[in-house]
């Protein structure tokens with residue numbers, strides 16, 4: 001899933017300070033699972049904002065809605081008939097949803113309600129960690145199923161670096177060294193000899209480096 | 223062994239001599255004297271001098287320009303190059319720049335993560351890794367081609383080195399990792415500072431079992447402690463460093479004013495013991511901001527005078 005975290009309330013206040021009619025829009029997918037931008041977080045944000053404006057003695061309309069997704073036209077369309085009642089939208093979807101909303105409602109200011117972080121997993125409730133950076137050419141087959149692009153602080157394809165200590169990355173004792181994991185996996189799979197195969201220089205043109213990306217599937221287009 | 227480049231370091235190693243290298247860290251400013259003065263202190267006692275590349279991610283005068291200063295003094299630089307800060311265009315371009323000044327040695331490194339330095343909010347690059355940088359230099363030199371496939375007019379003629387840390391984890395891949403660097407094309411190795419000699423000798427044993435000591439020259443890295451505090455710091459704070467307790471104890475066991483001398487003694491004893499270690503081809507003496515002690519260490523270790531490089 002895409003993992004996001006809640007933005008500091010001060011930042012959101014600054015985003016909406018100049019407006020009187022605010023619509024908070026949650027998303028029922030990833031950001032609900034990582035407890036950053038679902039229905040519950042929309043409600044929490046709404047009451048914090050109401051409290052803030054009340055203390056300021058300012059009358060502000062704040063409404064809440066949570067869509068199934070914000071990265072698909074059909075769900076964003078559900079706002080078509082009501083969006084004009086507001087003068088700003090705060091989207092608690094990931095950065096993808098915020099932008100798709102802005103693209104669709106060209107004259108409506110749309111503010112981000114969360115900080116979008118990475119693609120990752122729920123390790124346990126309250127702990128999410130990164131697993132993939134969408135490099136566009138998955139090479140997990142060569143690295144024991146552990147991704148050095150997203151999990152090695154230096155993106156080494158032929159690691160580990162000299163800083164790996166007791167299974168930890170040199171940048172932080174709380175970060176696991178991806179290469180320790182890769183080697184442990186290779187050992188478990190009885191494939192440690194694969195370690196000595198040199199991984200060739202990567203073609204980064206399918207990653208961010210190649211510019212904005214697009215997947216086009218003519219076979220499924222209508 | 224036959225040499226493949228005009229490198230003086232390569233010639234000395236190929237002739238079967240124990241080579242000695244040292245390193246100088248460039249200044250945090252543009253005064254070239256900071257580098258030429260350090261180099262002047264050690265030039266008669268070493269065969270070649272590494273110039274670090276923004277070590278510990280602290281911004282400094284660049285390695286390439288510093289190497290050129292050494293070259294202008296008639297000395298033999300080893301250009302350290304990290305893949306943290308440059309993509310493949312910049313790396314190849316700097317290699318050509320160095321080659322244009324006839325800099326004949328390069329040390330291919332990943333580089334410390336930028337969070338250790340003065341620019342922890344900066345981006346890193348890591349377009350290729352250190353293993354792939356070794357391949358890149360060899361490809362440019364031996365095939366006379368850029369990574370992109372085009373021909374290079376006057377290819378670089380560099381003796382290609384890399385670092386090895388026998389003490390990083392996991393230990394079981396330390397020898398396979400060296401084998402991998404050799405497969406990538408590395409010709410000489412400078413190791414991390416050695417304080418745990420038993421572990422180093424075990425690593426060398428494993429290297430010899432695979433004949434790796436005959437495929438690349440392995441230079442043992444040493445760094446004298448200036449104080450017991452430095453020993454403790456290196457033990458506890460520097461990732462990938464292995465300082466056994468008895469070494470820390472030995473440093474702490476002598477009065478403060480004698481600790482520097484004790485540090486030098488330990489360093490000399492380390493070199494003397496490792497001179498007997500089969501497969502050690504030389505020593506890399508890293509006296510961090512303590513260059514003036516290099517001559518004493520080299521002399522007391524019986525590595526002075528330095529041999530002439532012969533064809």
Ligand code: SF4
Nearest residue numbers: 132133135138139147
């Ligand atoms: S290799 Fe690329 S696509 Fe595969 S997990 Fe890593 S970043 Fe994602």
Ligand code: SF4
Nearest residue numbers: 152161169170177178
């Ligand atoms: S310690 Fe491990 S995860 Fe961290 S940079 Fe080095 S190889 Fe990558």
